[in-house]
Each structure stands twice: as C-alpha cells, then as structure tokens.
Amino acid sequence: MLALQTSTERSATRAPLLSLRGVGKAFSNGVTALSGVDMTIRQGDFVSLLGPSGCGKSTALRIIAGLSTPTTGGLDWHGETIGQRDLGFVFQEPTLMPWASVFDNVWLPLRLRGVSRAQAAAEIGEMLERVHLTGFEKAVPRELSGGMKMRVSIARSLVTRPKLLLMDEPFAALDEITRFKLNDDILELWQDRKLTVVFVTHSVFESVFLSNRIIVMAARPGRVHGEFDVDAPYPRDERFRTSADYAALCRDASEALLGAINASHQAYRGRA
Amino acid sequence: MTAIDQSATVAIDAEEVRRVRRERAERIGRWVLPLTIMALAIFAWDRICVWNEIPHYILPRPGVVLQALYNDAALLFSSLLVTLRITFLGLLLAVAGGVGLAVLFAQSKWVEMSFFPFAVVLQVTPIVAIFPLINIYVDNQTTKLLLCAWIVAFFPILSNTTLGLNSADRNLRDLFALNGATRWQELWLLRLPSAMPYFLGGLKIAGGLALIGAVVAEFVAGAAGQSSGLASRIIEAGYRLNAPRLFAALILISATGIVIFLVLSWVSHMMLRRWHESALKQER
Structure with a gap:
C-alpha cells in the first residue's frame, strides 16, 4: 500500500510547482543543515516533510520561503510566477501581534501590501468565517485559547489567497483534540482553495492523516531519506482515523522514519 | 433529567474561605x-518636638509646617509651578530625544555601537559636576535648567526603548520580511509597538528623574542667586533658618514626585492593560 520510491499516477500527472535541486545549507559554525536535497512539489500536493529533529526540515522550509538562501544548489519554480509574496507561512507558534486585535492580525499581510482596512474587511470576514472565528474580530490574542490563536495564524497566512502554504510544525504545541480538529480544517481549506501545502512535522500520525505524499528526512547532514505516496482517498475524516488502512499506513511510515533515524545515528557514529 | 441547579449555593471548603x-x-x-x-x-x-522642647527653627512641629504651607501658599505654589514647568518640559524633551535616538540606533547596529557609549558617559557623570560648564556656555536661565533635567532624564528612556525596539519577535520579523514590508512599516507596525512596554517602564523612571534634575539644577543655579523654583525657596529658607517653610517646600517636592509616578503608572497601565503580561490581573 505504501512503497518507498514509487509514486502513484495521481500525483505524478500533476504539473510540478517547485523543485529543490541539490540544495545544501552550511552554517558558519560548521553545521551542515542540508546536503544535496532533491525534491519536487507538485501543484495541489499536500506534502509532509517528516523527520527527527535536526534533519533540516525547517531549514528546507525557510529556503523555500526565501527567508534563507541555499549554500549550494537552487530552487526551480518551473516558470511559475510564484514569488515570496504568493505564499503563506504558518510558524510553530501562533506568532500574533499581542497588541493587535484578531482583525488587525489577519489584516497585516494585506496592510503591508497597501490594502486599506475597509478594502480588506470583506476578505478578512470571509477568512475568519472559514476558521470559525466570526465574532472574535475585536478580541486580542491573550483572550484566545491556543487552538484559536493558531486559527488566527492560519487565517492570516491565507488572507492573501496564496497558491503555496508552508507550515512549520504548526500544531505541535496543541492538545490532541484541538490538533485533530485543526487537521480537519486544514484539509478542508486545502481542497476548497486548491492549495499546495508543504507541512513540516515530526508526527507520523499527523503526516499520514494529512498528506498525499511524505518525504522522510534523515539528519547529520539533513538529507532526503525516502519519499512515498499515501494511497488513501480524500476526504479523510474520523472514520479514516480509526480505520485499519490508516493504522497500516502509519506502521509503514513509522518504519520509514525509524530507518531515517538509524541512518542519522550511523552517519553520526561514522563521523565520530 | 440531570440538569444542574445553577442557583444553588456552591459549598466552599475551609481553604477557599481562608483565601x-x-x-x-x-x-x-x-x-x-x-x-x-x-x-x-x-x-x-x-x-x-514637645517632649524635648526642640525650637521650631531646628525642627518645627507638624502643625507649624502645615501652618507655613498655608501661610506661604502663594509664594510656594508659584515656585512649584516654575519647578513643574521645567520638570515637564525636561521630561517632554527626554521622551523626544530618548525615543528619537533609540529609533536612530535601531536603524543600524553600527550607529548604536558608535553612539551608545556617549549616552552612557552623559548618564554616569554627576549632573552637579557638569553644571558649571553649562553655566559658562548657556546664557538663558530656562535653557540651562532644561538641559540639566534632560540629561538626567533621557537615559532610561533611550536605553529602555532601544532594548524594546530590538526585542521584536523573530518570527514576526520574518513574517514582515515575507510580506515585503518596508523598513518604515516594520518600525511603525512591529518594532514601536513591541517597544511600548519597555518605553513606558523607562518613562516611569524618567518622570522622577526629571523632577530630580530640575531641582538639582535649580539648586546649583540658585546658589548663584538666579532662580525662583522650589529649590531656591529651600535655600532661601535655609539661610533664614525658616525651618517650617523649608519643610513645607520639601513636602511639596515629595508630593509632586509621588503624583508624577502615580500618573505615569496609570498611563502605563491603561496603555498595556489589554495585552501585556505586566498589566494583567493574576489568574489562578
């Protein structure tokens, strides 16, 4: 059901959106965060970057976002005009401005592009409705729960209607019930808005539930260990979460991750 | 039906009662x-005072001080106004100068590294030692006093605001960069609001220091017999052994300092109460 280095026809036929070609990143303190990373993100993909800490998955995301430049190799956007301004980014923490209301926080990306409060109001209203926060426009972040803050953060990342959404372990700090709910919500948004999502996580269960493709990464140096399709139909709901298929897929993904972790340790021992 | 009766009084245990x-x-x-x-x-x-039969020109009884405060009200309060004027103008200049310099420093690490040491030098040199120089170079009396109050008060604002401008959340800065924010937008929408709690903390200290700066400046200038603020009233009263008036003036200065602190604390609380940890009520 889940095989390394294969890809189903479904994702293979889609046009590529972005390729990383031999991307490496070295820091001045001698750490090699990434080395020779090749990966292709296709349009409409929900790709998870899964790996142990230190495998450079967040660095890869920052390079895609343009927040960091690769030491070697480069990015190929396949002629797409997607620039920095056409992507949304969701951080590990909600990263809201504590002094600003929910409305103003969501307004920020549009405001920075010169869109006035009145012009933006309709779009912000729709976005807040999508993340079930209608009525909380005037609240400030500290009045919200952790899950609600994350919803504001997601609304903010999508208010500019980007094609590509980058998420850096966004739900890692949330409780399980909230995380499940947000997983459902993000899948819904992905399908409705025809997004392409790159989702960084260290949770096997989350990556299997969400993505149509998982890229497993190993550490020291950060590299792609394997890549496979999650062959289960969307929409995925609570029934999928408790199905035998899901359990089997999770077991396969766990084994792949274990392989990546072992490879990381071997690399470490080999060097030492 | 298992509806819970909301109106029933909740039983409170002994620990809660004690709390x-x-x-x-x-x-x-x-x-x-x-x-x-x-x-x-x-x-x-x-x-x-009564038991030791201390004469009132050494230590006046509280009643006598109150009497002096009442009798000399016209003189003392007009002097208070002079001191207050210097204090507030000095504080205003300190805010403008402190925040202005901090914003300048925030534009470039190089500027901050180059000029911050000068601000420290200005801060650590006792104002009483600088005043004779100011006295030589500056003619205008008000300008002299203002300069003193400013030098004493501007440093906490500068240092706190600089710290605040540099402590904006890293991820938020990335977010601003991702959305193509200009330097001005980042300053106005991110760094200045981030610096607000730090600035207000500095302002609370600066308020008291501006008063001290004004009074010290008056003292030094008053020794040259050219001032009319509260400090010169104190010097004058000291020469004449008019202890009740001396105490009355002292009380006025203290009261002014307390009021300034309370007002600035209140301003700070009102500005931060919706979002900053320092202004939030403790919730258990």
Whole structure:
C-alpha cells in the first residue's frame, strides 16, 4: 500500500510547482543543515516533510520561503510566477501581534501590501468565517485559547489567497483534540482553495492523516531519506482515523522514519 | 433529567474561605497600613518636638509646617509651578530625544555601537559636576535648567526603548520580511509597538528623574542667586533658618514626585492593560 520510491499516477500527472535541486545549507559554525536535497512539489500536493529533529526540515522550509538562501544548489519554480509574496507561512507558534486585535492580525499581510482596512474587511470576514472565528474580530490574542490563536495564524497566512502554504510544525504545541480538529480544517481549506501545502512535522500520525505524499528526512547532514505516496482517498475524516488502512499506513511510515533515524545515528557514529 | 441547579449555593471548603478572607485583608491593608504608619510617624514627630522642647527653627512641629504651607501658599505654589514647568518640559524633551535616538540606533547596529557609549558617559557623570560648564556656555536661565533635567532624564528612556525596539519577535520579523514590508512599516507596525512596554517602564523612571534634575539644577543655579523654583525657596529658607517653610517646600517636592509616578503608572497601565503580561490581573 505504501512503497518507498514509487509514486502513484495521481500525483505524478500533476504539473510540478517547485523543485529543490541539490540544495545544501552550511552554517558558519560548521553545521551542515542540508546536503544535496532533491525534491519536487507538485501543484495541489499536500506534502509532509517528516523527520527527527535536526534533519533540516525547517531549514528546507525557510529556503523555500526565501527567508534563507541555499549554500549550494537552487530552487526551480518551473516558470511559475510564484514569488515570496504568493505564499503563506504558518510558524510553530501562533506568532500574533499581542497588541493587535484578531482583525488587525489577519489584516497585516494585506496592510503591508497597501490594502486599506475597509478594502480588506470583506476578505478578512470571509477568512475568519472559514476558521470559525466570526465574532472574535475585536478580541486580542491573550483572550484566545491556543487552538484559536493558531486559527488566527492560519487565517492570516491565507488572507492573501496564496497558491503555496508552508507550515512549520504548526500544531505541535496543541492538545490532541484541538490538533485533530485543526487537521480537519486544514484539509478542508486545502481542497476548497486548491492549495499546495508543504507541512513540516515530526508526527507520523499527523503526516499520514494529512498528506498525499511524505518525504522522510534523515539528519547529520539533513538529507532526503525516502519519499512515498499515501494511497488513501480524500476526504479523510474520523472514520479514516480509526480505520485499519490508516493504522497500516502509519506502521509503514513509522518504519520509514525509524530507518531515517538509524541512518542519522550511523552517519553520526561514522563521523565520530 | 440531570440538569444542574445553577442557583444553588456552591459549598466552599475551609481553604477557599481562608483565601477569600486573606485577599480581603490584603486589599484593605494595602491602603490602611501605610496611612496608619504615616499618621503614627507624624504623631511621634510632634511628641518628640514637645517632649524635648526642640525650637521650631531646628525642627518645627507638624502643625507649624502645615501652618507655613498655608501661610506661604502663594509664594510656594508659584515656585512649584516654575519647578513643574521645567520638570515637564525636561521630561517632554527626554521622551523626544530618548525615543528619537533609540529609533536612530535601531536603524543600524553600527550607529548604536558608535553612539551608545556617549549616552552612557552623559548618564554616569554627576549632573552637579557638569553644571558649571553649562553655566559658562548657556546664557538663558530656562535653557540651562532644561538641559540639566534632560540629561538626567533621557537615559532610561533611550536605553529602555532601544532594548524594546530590538526585542521584536523573530518570527514576526520574518513574517514582515515575507510580506515585503518596508523598513518604515516594520518600525511603525512591529518594532514601536513591541517597544511600548519597555518605553513606558523607562518613562516611569524618567518622570522622577526629571523632577530630580530640575531641582538639582535649580539648586546649583540658585546658589548663584538666579532662580525662583522650589529649590531656591529651600535655600532661601535655609539661610533664614525658616525651618517650617523649608519643610513645607520639601513636602511639596515629595508630593509632586509621588503624583508624577502615580500618573505615569496609570498611563502605563491603561496603555498595556489589554495585552501585556505586566498589566494583567493574576489568574489562578
């Protein structure tokens, strides 16, 4: 059901959106965060970057976002005009401005592009409705729960209607019930808005539930260990979460991750 | 039907009762205790004067000081106004200069590294030692005093605001960069709001320092016989052994300092109460 280095026809036929070609990143303190990373993100993909800490998955995301430049190799956007301004980014923490209301926080990306409060109001209203926060426009972040803050953060990342959404372990700090709910919500948004999502996580269960493709990464140096399709139909709901298929897929993904972790340790021992 | 009757009184255990009682006692004690101690101290002061037959030109009884405050009200309050004017203008300039310099420093690490040491030098050199120089170079009396109040008060604002501008959340800065924010947008929408709690903390200190700066400047200038603020009233009263008036002026200065601190604390609380940790009520 889940095989390394294969890809189903479904994702293979889609046009590529972005390729990383031999991307490496070295820091001045001698750490090699990434080395020779090749990966292709296709349009409409929900790709998870899964790996142990230190495998450079967040660095890869920052390079895609343009927040960091690769030491070697480069990015190929396949002629797409997607620039920095056409992507949304969701951080590990909600990263809201504590002094600003929910409305103003969501307004920020549009405001920075010169869109006035009145012009933006309709779009912000729709976005807040999508993340079930209608009525909380005037609240400030500290009045919200952790899950609600994350919803504001997601609304903010999508208010500019980007094609590509980058998420850096966004739900890692949330409780399980909230995380499940947000997983459902993000899948819904992905399908409705025809997004392409790159989702960084260290949770096997989350990556299997969400993505149509998982890229497993190993550490020291950060590299792609394997890549496979999650062959289960969307929409995925609570029934999928408790199905035998899901359990089997999770077991396969766990084994792949274990392989990546072992490879990381071997690399470490080999060097030492 | 398993509906819970909301109107029923909830049983409170002994620990909760103790906590409520302690909280109420603390709330009352916060005001009553200092006022009681103050009243007792004034009473003791009065008794000591009577029992030891201390002459009023050495230590006047509290009643006599109050009398002086009332009798010399016109003179003292007009002097207070002079001191207040210098204090507030000095504080205003300190805010403008402190925040302005901090914003300049925030534009470039190089500028900050180059000029911050000068601000420190200005801060650590005692103002009394600088004043004779100011006296030589500056003619205008008000300008002299203002310069003094400014030098004393601007540093906490500069140093706090600089710290605040540099402590904007890293991820938020990335987010601003991702959305193509200009330097001005980042300053106005991110760094200045981030610096607000730090700035207000600096302002609270600077308010008191501006008063000290104004009074010290008046003292040094007043020694040259060319001032009319509260400090010169104190010097004058000292020469004439008019202790009641001396105490009255002193009380006015202290009261002014307390009022300035309370007002600035209130301003700070009002500006931060919706979002900053420091202004939030403790929730258990």
